[in-house]
Amino acid sequence: MRIARYALAGAEPQFGLVELATDGGEHPETIAAITGDPLAGPVNYTGERHSLDEVRLLAPVIPRSKVIGVGRNYAAHAAEMGNEVPENPLLFIKPNTSVIGPDDPIVRPRGVTNLHHEGEIAVVIGRICKQVPADRVQEVVFGYTVANDVSARDWQESDGQWTRAKGSDTFCPLGPWIVTHLSLEEAGALQITTEVASQRTPEDREVRQDDSTKLMVRPVAELVSAISEFTTLLPGDVILTGTPAGVGAMEPGQRVSITIDQIGELSNPVVDEE
Incomplete structure (x- = not known):
C-alpha cells in the first residue's frame, strides 16, 4: 500500500x-x-x-515523538566529507517541527551560506518498541518514505554539533507517501537519485546523487535494532538512514527532487527566509 x-x-x-x-x-x-x-x-x-x-x-507522517538521523552510513559520503565511517552508528535528532511535505519550501535561514541536500530512504516505525533484535525489526517497521536531510554546513562546522544545522524549521522534507509493502531486503536494494534544477527551467535537472541503498554500511535492521537499544521507538517515529555520496549546495530559486525506486519522488523548492 x-x-x-x-x-x-x-x-x-x-x-x-x-x-x-x-x-x-x-x-x-x-x-x-x-x-x-x-x-x-x-x-x-x-x-x-x-x-x-x-x-x-x-508530509505523510508528523512524528509524535522524534526523527532520528544517521550520519556517515555510506562510506563514499563519509569520504567526500573528509571523515571515516564511525565504529558505532553516528546518531542525531531532528525535531518534528523540521518536518515538511512535498512542494513545501525549504527555507534557508538568515546567515546560512552553505545549505546542502541529502537524499535518503526513511523508515517509519509502526509499533512501540524497545531493544528490538535485528531479526525482528520487520515486525516494527510500518513502511518507508523519501527524505531530504537538509543540512546547514556552515552551522554544522561552526557549532561543533548538529542540532541547529540539521534541526531548523523545514530541514526535514518527507514524502510523497509511505510505502508499506517493502521487505527489509527490498528496502536495502533501491536506487536513490537526487536532482537539482532551477525553478525557471525545472526540466533541466542536474543529477547530484545516484546510488543504491545496497551501499549502506549498516542496513535498516541493524540501525533500528541499535537505536532501539537506547530509546523507546513510538508509532510515527522516523529514522533517516543516511545519504550516499554526491551531496551539494542548494540555492534559493532551485528545486531539489529526490526519487527512490518503488517509493516515489519528493520535490521541494528552496527559498530564503524573509
Whole structure:
C-alpha cells in the first residue's frame, strides 16, 4: 500500500490510499480517503476518491515523538566529507517541527551560506518498541518514505554539533507517501537519485546523487535494532538512514527532487527566509 496524507481546499488533512497508473488498477492516479490515522489503529474507506491532481499532498507522517538521523552510513559520503565511517552508528535528532511535505519550501535561514541536500530512504516505525533484535525489526517497521536531510554546513562546522544545522524549521522534507509493502531486503536494494534544477527551467535537472541503498554500511535492521537499544521507538517515529555520496549546495530559486525506486519522488523548492 501507499498511504498518503493530503488536504482538499478548505478541508482538514486526512489519510488516503494511493493508486498509481503503474499498478494497473481501476482507479489510476487517485487517492481513496480512509478514516482515522493508520498509525494509530484500524481504518476504513469513506467511499470518497479524488484525483491526485485535485489534492495537496502533505508530509505523510508528523512524528509524535522524534526523527532520528544517521550520519556517515555510506562510506563514499563519509569520504567526500573528509571523515571515516564511525565504529558505532553516528546518531542525531531532528525535531518534528523540521518536518515538511512535498512542494513545501525549504527555507534557508538568515546567515546560512552553505545549505546542502541529502537524499535518503526513511523508515517509519509502526509499533512501540524497545531493544528490538535485528531479526525482528520487520515486525516494527510500518513502511518507508523519501527524505531530504537538509543540512546547514556552515552551522554544522561552526557549532561543533548538529542540532541547529540539521534541526531548523523545514530541514526535514518527507514524502510523497509511505510505502508499506517493502521487505527489509527490498528496502536495502533501491536506487536513490537526487536532482537539482532551477525553478525557471525545472526540466533541466542536474543529477547530484545516484546510488543504491545496497551501499549502506549498516542496513535498516541493524540501525533500528541499535537505536532501539537506547530509546523507546513510538508509532510515527522516523529514522533517516543516511545519504550516499554526491551531496551539494542548494540555492534559493532551485528545486531539489529526490526519487527512490518503488517509493516515489519528493520535490521541494528552496527559498530564503524573509
